[in-house]
Amino acid sequence: MSERLRNQRLLALFAAGWGLLNFPLLTLWDRAGTLAGIPLLPLALFGGWALLIGLAAWVAEAPGDE
């Protein structure tokens, strides 16, 4: 993968992160209800965050052709 493509993918993740972890999408999770005892909002925030990190790791560590 070229550095250019890698940086573009990270940029796309950046945009996705802004959208997912911000107003107003965040309010979607601000409701009653729990999953495995954890309220939805903290779960969504940490889950979305972890997902973002996972994707970033996948993109950043993919072998490059530098």
Next chain:
Amino acid sequence: MLSAPLVLAASFAYLLMLFGVAHWADRRARAGRSVIGNAWVYTLSMGVYCTAWTYFGSIGRAASSGLWFLPIYLGPTLAMLLAGSLLRKMIRIARTYRITSIADFIASRYGKSRTLAALVTLIALVGILPYVALQLKAIASGLTVLTGTHGGSGPWWSDSTLYIALALAGFTVAFGTRHLDTSERHEGMVAAIAFESVVKLLAFLAIGMFVCWGLFDGPGDIFARAAAQPALSGLSGLGGESKFAGGQWFALTLLAMLSVIFLPRQFQVMVVENVDERHVQRATWAFPAYLLLINLFVLPIALGGLLHFGVGGADPETFVLSLPLANGQSLLALVAFIGGLSAATGMVIVEAIAVSTMVSNDLVMPLLLRLRHRASSDLSGVPLAVRRVVIVALLLLGYLYFRVAGEAYALVSIGLISFAAVAQFAPALLGGMYWKGGTRAGALAGLLAGFALWSWTLLLPSIAKSGWLAIGFLTDGPFGIALLRPEQLLGLSGLDSLTHALLWSLLANAGLYVAVSLARAPSAREATQALLFVDVFQRSAGAPVFWRGRARLAELQQLATRFLGAEPAQRLFADYARRAGLAGVERIAPDAQLVQHVETQLAGAIGSASARAVMASVVEEEPLAPEDILRMLDEASQVRALNRQLESLDRLKDDFMSSVTHELRTPLTSIRAFAELMRDDPEMATEQRQQFLGLVVGEAERLSRLVNQVLDMAKIESGHAEWRNDQIDLCELIAHAVQTTAEVFRERGAVVSVQQPESVPTLHADRDRLLQVLLNLLSNAAKFVPAGSGRVEVRLTVDARAAQVEVADNGPGVPVDQQQLVFEKFRQGGDAANRPQGTGLGLPISRQIVEHFGGRMWLRSEPGRGACFAFELPWTRQQEETGA
């Protein structure tokens, strides 16, 4: 409760351990086995972002407003996604121009302005000092909770926080001011910081697990119990859709995003201490992962503490200490305290190094230089001494600040005020990296406006709220002017004070930066620096040197000695001479290249703005005009192009050499093999011996043909070949060539036919060379025609412009993908198995000859339908030549 001596002993033992780690890493570095040249260590060192503010303050914030502690860590996560492009560019710029602080970075970009450097340093200092005080306060309150004695209340000399501050100053001086050149890395310090990041993470996770599973029945249990209490149920949410302050969430995320790049300590570990640009890639995700881990238990600990002590029962900011203590886990409480200590000390150490570099280079050195401007005294020890004094002073000031004002603020608000201060660097710095139009005046105007608005809307209100100022100007505005109320500037209301301050300060900052920059064209110096920064990736090799003037070698040497010391200065010039391939230092020409080199080296020691100033004092400079810059850029790009050309020529030469040796080896090997066979078998039949000798002779002939052709080729290519100017009758020449090769064609059983017009004008060229071309094409055709049924046609056509000769055969033809290759050296047609004997130089030489006379040579072939080699020679060229 734990006894005070025990806690202090543990604290100082921990600090001693830090010394040990740093010392070990420094020793390893000197032995050439650096421990910090590793992407994981780089990532961990970034963890210095998490200070006591994270460790204690996040829980306090979570206990009062739930998930609102998170944007401070989501921002850096998002920022790191841009690190691949943004951070790498910063690192490259800093490394190329030996930039060692954020003040230096901004000042250097806008023409190495001393004013700008001083302003940035001042903003950083004002913004950071409370932050350092906050760390000391965290240590003091931790001690208070653990030992039950009040930390900051006794006489100053009995306060253990003071001694911890002094120990930190000692550590920072010992490991942060090793080298005069600040662009050199502080190996020991970075290793210690990475170690601290591990300690605080593990300690915090230990407390989190203890609270979740030791005190409660898992996180689910905590959330369930919290949900049952009306006072706590709101903390795991945002307060409902209607009440969610999206703007504030956005502002906090943005603020944290900017801070993680622009805080002096982050700049230090991420940019200055970076060993390898590629480490950024790992940090892109691993640093966010670190942040996620350290925040995982914040909410459970906050809720657990509130459930355990009841709302208002204990200070939430010290839950990590009070929860284990209240449950008889004093050892765990001590571990938690050490974790907090590591968070606080890490921040203080790195911040002190970063700020001391700025204060020394951009505030103190310029003053010293002004005072001792004419003196040629040795100043090489001064920058280090200044840095050491600044570090101790900073720690003591931080301590003083904490003693005087420490009780006034909550931890979180101090941190955010600092963040908002350094966020003011964003427009000038980011703009400077990506926009060439930004000017010094624009940056100054933006920074001043941003700083002023930050002070008015954030700093002064917080001072007033802690009772140090009359609160009247907050509620009614200064002199009763309601429009100027700090927290509702121009009547803007509905925002919390931080978002309000950030909006106004960044708006004014960015707006003025752009507007003032656009008001006039950049000066030559600004324009050159802009080019060097914005296009840093295009200019790392063969960078243009924007300088013109006169310098004397002796003066430059004297200058370097004055600031770097005698021995390093000598080494600098000796290295320079060696790299330039000069016999000795005295041979160095004091040109622009050297001036720039010395200035860059000085920049590492005293900052680029000061380096520029002292350089200007010893050399005669001529101001550059915009046209000069364009010309210098042009020259630089020409040099780059020439370099590239040289490189490719070099590669061609290598290819050529390896092909030649390969081609020479093949006949040599067979000659040697046959000769050995005959030597080893004296009884060999005469017939066979004759046959072998025939082969040896054939191979030897091929060898000499090859050598001749290589020499020929070399002559033609180097332009040393001699060309005669004969009058040539092409018909006669073709007839001659056909006759010469007739024997070969007869052997192959092939027929040659010639078509030519009645009369052909005389051609002016080298007859022997043209014959060589024709013979070459004919013998090539002879090799490829099918045995017994070969047909070769030679066609001559003429028109007003040129003569054209075609040699067509009925052989197998040349595959399309090889048609261009046959004209390259040592590329022979046909596949390796049935390739006829040849040197692989015939066609390239022929083409060179034809091109020498202004013609061209080409091949037309369809596989299976024969090949047709053709060349044309124009008449005009000869007319020009004869006319001349």
